Amino acid sequence: MPVLSDDPSSLDTLPTPCLVLDADRMDRNITRLRGHLDGLGVGMRPHLKTAKSVEVAQRLMPTPQGPATVSTLQEARRFAEAGVRDILYAVGISPAKLPEILALRAQGVDLAIVLDSVEQAEAVAAASRAAGTAIPALIEIDCDDHRSGVQPGDAVRLRAIGAALAQGGALRGVMTHAGGSYRARGAAELRACADAERDAVLSAARTLRAAGHDCPVISVGSTPTAHHATDLSGVTEVRAGVFVFFDLVMAGIGICSVDDIALSVLATVIGHQREKGWILVDAGWMAMSRDRGTAKQDVDQGYGLVCDRDGRPYGDLILVDANQEHGIIALRPGASGMLPDLAVGDRVRILPNHACATGAQHDRYHVVRAGSDTVEAVWPRFGGW
Amino acid sequence: MPVLSDDPSSLDTLPTPCLVLDADRMDRNITRLRGHLDGLGVGMRPHLKTAKSVEVAQRLMPTPQGPATVSTLQEARRFAEAGVRDILYAVGISPAKLPEILALRAQGVDLAIVLDSVEQAEAVAAASRAAGTAIPALIEIDCDDHRSGVQPGDAVRLRAIGAALAQGGALRGVMTHAGGSYRARGAAELRACADAERDAVLSAARTLRAAGHDCPVISVGSTPTAHHATDLSGVTEVRAGVFVFFDLVMAGIGICSVDDIALSVLATVIGHQREKGWILVDAGWMAMSRDRGTAKQDVDQGYGLVCDRDGRPYGDLILVDANQEHGIIALRPGASGMLPDLAVGDRVRILPNHACATGAQHDRYHVVRAGSDTVEAVWPRFGGW
Numbered sequence A, B: 001m002p003v004l005s006d007d008p009s010s011l012d013t014l015p016t017p018c019l020v021l022d023a024d025r026m027d028r029n030i031t032r033l034r035g036h037l038d039g040l041g042v043g044m045r046p047h048l049k050t051a052k053s054v055e056v057a058q059r060l061m062p063t064p065q066g067p068a069t070v071s072t073l074q075e076a077r078r079f080a081e082a083g084v085r086d087i088l089y090a091v092g093i094s095p096a097k098l099p100e101i102l103a104l105r106a107q108g109v110d111l112a113i114v115l116d117s118v119e120q121a122e123a124v125a126a127a128s129r130a131a132g133t134a135i136p137a138l139i140e141i142d143c144d145d146h147r148s149g150v151q152p153g154d155a156v157r158l159r160a161i162g163a164a165l166a167q168g169g170a171l172r173g174v175m176t177h178a179g180g181s182y183r184a185r186g187a188a189e190l191r192a193c194a195d196a197e198r199d200a201v202l203s204a205a206r207t208l209r210a211a212g213h214d215c216p217v218i219s220v221g222s223t224p225t226a227h228h229a230t231d232l233s234g235v236t237e238v239r240a241g242v243f244v245f246f247d248l249v250m251a252g253i254g255i256c257s258v259d260d261i262a263l264s265v266l267a268t269v270i271g272h273q274r275e276k277g278w279i280l281v282d283a284g285w286m287a288m289s290r291d292r293g294t295a296k297q298d299v300d301q302g303y304g305l306v307c308d309r310d311g312r313p314y315g316d317l318i319l320v321d322a323n324q325e326h327g328i329i330a331l332r333p334g335a336s337g338m339l340p341d342l343a344v345g346d347r348v349r350i351l352p353n354h355a356c357a358t359g360a361q362h363d364r365y366h367v368v369r370a371g372s373d374t375v376e377a378v379w380p381r382f383g384g385w
Helices: A023-040 A054-060 A073-081 A095-106 A118-131 A155-165 A179-183 A187-210 A223-228 A248-253 A355-359 B023-040 B054-060 B073-081 B095-106 B118-131 B155-165 B179-183 B187-210 B223-228 B248-253 B355-359
Strands: A018-022 A068-070 A086-089 A110-115 A136-141 A170-176 A217-220 A263-273 A278-281 A305-308 A313-322 A327-331 A347-351 A364-368 A377-380 B018-022 B068-070 B086-089 B110-115 B136-141 B170-176 B217-220 B263-273 B278-281 B305-308 B313-322 B327-331 B347-351 B364-368 B377-380
Touching: A018 A023, A023 A054, A023 A223, A054 A073, A054 A377, A068 A073, A073 A086, A073 A095, A095 A110, A095 A118, A110 A118, A118 A155, A136 A155, A136 A187, A155 A170, A155 A187, A170 A187, A179 A187, A179 A223, A179 A248, A187 A217, A187 A223, A223 A248, A263 A355, B018 B023, B023 B054, B023 B223, B054 B073, B054 B377, B068 B073, B073 B086, B073 B095, B095 B110, B095 B118, B110 B118, B118 B155, B136 B155, B136 B187, B155 B170, B155 B187, B170 B187, B179 B187, B179 B223, B179 B248, B187 B217, B187 B223, B223 B248, B263 B355
Parallel strands: A018 A364, A068 A086, A086 A110, A110 A136, A136 A170, A170 A217, B018 B364, B068 B086, B086 B110, B110 B136, B136 B170, B170 B217
Antiparallel strands: A018 A263, A263 A278, A263 A347, A278 A327, A305 A313, A305 A347, A313 A327, A364 A377, B018 B263, B263 B278, B263 B347, B278 B327, B305 B313, B305 B347, B313 B327, B364 B377
16 A cells, blocks of 8 residues: 655645745734834734634734634634634624624623624614623724725714614724725825825714714724834724735735745646646646736736745746646746746745635645745634634 | 524525525536437536535436546545545646555545656556556547647657556546637537537547557546537547536526526625615625636626525626625626615625636535525535645
8 A cells, every 4th residue: 555645744745736834924924014013003903814723813913812803703703712802803794693793792702893884783782782782893984985884074974873883782993994005006105095094094083082972993904004004193903914924916016025925835747738838737726716916916927926845936937827726837928038947746836816815725724934845833724604 | 692693494594605506406407418418428427626515426426436527636535435436537647646546546446547748657657566556547638728638639749658658557548628618609619619629539549549559438528518519429428517506607608597507605785885886795705706707708797696585686786896705796887777775684696607616615505496595405515635
């Protein structure tokens, strides 16, 4: 009987495709943002939706108990089980999810929710009254027209939501997410996004406070604005997620360099179409995700930027196309240069467009240190709702 | 203590987002292709990469033992555990995967592999000799320049692979996948793809047979060509996968109608931006996948076509944009018509661009019958490699 080739100790022997996490880069990314926010005098409530891993969360949060931001009740549940006690569920609440919010709160988790309508506020107040305990809610503010939230100047709606919450729930504050900053370029534009994000929540908070509501929490956050904010006076916390790993989209915006990207997919060469200049690998979109976030940026990275086994980019080599379990590596359109001499069985690492999406295709991280091929840990990650 | 709202018995109470499978539509899709191939006198080796579910596989395969096609060793492993005994692993082999191929074969699974180079054939022959048992291999043929495979007219390479395999492995036959048919439109073009797919493998088989090699298996397959083939003389089996559920990409090509699509994502309304004509739901790209396969088709369906809770399309209502856990529903650009009156808490079902990609975001199917809101079964599905 042959020995199975799943020795998990090295990048040379791991079954492919699989997810590799460079812990040195991750640690550097965390230290960088923490230092920046310390300098601005504001705390971090990291978004755990990128990592979905208890081990990463422990390195990311200010304390083992939090604070943390999540995007699903599954994340709330799993991180609560791991001891996190201060969680913001940052997706607009639907009434059917309130019983589980209450159940998690009854277990001692300070789980807060987000809403942007009177209907939701009335449902939260009613559920709070029925349970005999107030569910704390943040009003979502729309700082840049990209998704959900109350316009910061819509005083009528803000006051109505505040009044509805006061019938049983608890207004904890206001929050916004500058998702539009993903389309900004250059330090000046990014700083303007950060200023607009801050100003939107501060304006909404003034309206609520003038109407007699406490509004203790002023929460902002996106990875681009978090790194470019220069004045967060009045803001009480910053949420950011993807910065923990960074990715090609963030590099394209200019928030990080390619050398900061901590996540990659290890793949094996399975063939060639030499006359076309193609190298085929066993990482397709199932391993990379279908995310093509760089397609709209100045430099389109295809389905990912190809590096050698040690994580050094080959330059203009990208995953130009992907089927479910096949990836096609080629030189970027228009690039001069030579294809590297990669034989069947050789291994490469591919940097992702979007760390959240690529991570979600995998159930574990293989943790390495920069410059080492030894897998020093395997950290599980979870999905689902 | 409140009761958790995870009563799994009805589309009204399932936690959202989640995956819904209309088993009546699935059964109809299977019956349709089986009938078509029966009429052509050729058997089916269904591709299980779309479903990744033992329960779906049992309905899809000709017998409980197979035959079946898979795209990962994880699929081979899981379906072997469930009793499948005839499996083709249809992604070009890398030498590091051969020990597990041999291990599965030693358990009584007739697991065959695919390759398209002399290097791979030499590695297979060497591993077979070392193990004292021949690993059966199919030579992949490139019928339409879309991915991997030997050109059907490249007699030199075909004979060299055949000769290398003869040093210890076993040439079982030839296979191809007409992935280029996804870009074809109309019955005549699709029939031409099917003819070209058949002719490519028959031509390669003639070359191999003339060189003295047995070539018992002649395998073709893609969902579009499988449905449009009119003459498969000489072909021994047809592989197809996505037809089991169908999706918006297949409807866009004209292989199915929207009413044949068996897979949908159940989502809950969480808000509105009324002045923009937006309805927000709790299904973002994590629930739908990032697949935008219809973007290049005549009708761009965004991240999915929106139906009511019972699966009836609203017409021009699509998921126009998606963040990780937020979806934005709006009328298709340019459409006239009214937004449906959907309140916070109301539920919709969203048909996917690509069933393989959307399915992969979930760990279970909630099985319903057409016209019923009762969940009659929950079938697990798996991922990973």
